[in-house]
Amino acid sequence: MTESRFGPQAPELTDLQLAILGVLWEEGEATVNEVRERLDERRPMARTTVATLLSRLEDREVVGHREEGREYVYHPLVSEEEVLRSRVDALAENLFDGDVPTLVSHLLDVGDLRPSELDRVRRLIEEKEARMLAEGRSEG
Numbered sequence: 001m002t003e004s005r006f007g008p009q010a011p012e013l014t015d016l017q018l019a020i021l022g023v024l025w026e027e028g029e030a031t032v033n034e035v036r037e038r039l040d041e042r043r044p045m046a047r048t049t050v051a052t053l054l055s056r057l058e059d060r061e062v063v064g065h066r067e068e069g070r071e072y073v074y075h076p077l078v079s080e081e082e083v084l085r086s087r088v089d090a091l092a093e094n095l096f097d098g099d100v101p102t103l104v105s106h107l108l109d110v111g112d113l114r115p116s117e118l119d120r121v122r123r124l125i126e127e128k129e130a131r132m133l134a135e136g137r138s139e140g
Contacts, residue, residue: 011060012090013083019043020053021076021083024063029075031068 013021023030023038030038036050054074057063065072096103113121 011062013062016043017053017057017062018083020050020057021062021078021080024074024076025080029066029073031071031073033071035074 019039019042020035023035027034027038032047032051032054035054036045036047039045039050054063054065054072058065058074062076062078063074064077065074067073092098092100092103096106108121111117
């Protein structure tokens with residue numbers, strides 16, 4: 001993984017790769033058939049397609065496997081949080097030139113937030129400020 005101002009950067013992933021990872025995050029680990037069965041609920045695909053995608057994810061060190069009999073049991077090597085952080089980082093960099101306040105402003109403008117959701121955003125900002133102060137990372 002590479003580094004960015006937001007922390008470790010997970011590899012870029014397609015929607016299908018994210019769907020496969022989603023199954024592994026939910027289940028903890030799964031065989032090719034188990035992943036395919038879970039994906040069939042939303043998007044049917046061949047077992048060989050799932051196996052190929054898992055193999056490519058393993059080559060990129062996104063998933064790993066252990067052998068159980070004649071099957072591989074796959075597990076995620078990157079967390080959902082790492083991938084989310086990486087995707088938000090890419091969004092901020094690509095669309096807002098890394099300007100996080102502008103990104104947040106845009107999200108607030110386009111979102112139809114209820115007062116309770118705005119209160120939650122305020123609390124999250126206050127919690128972040130408190131953590132930064134505790135770590136000695138205040139501006140000034």
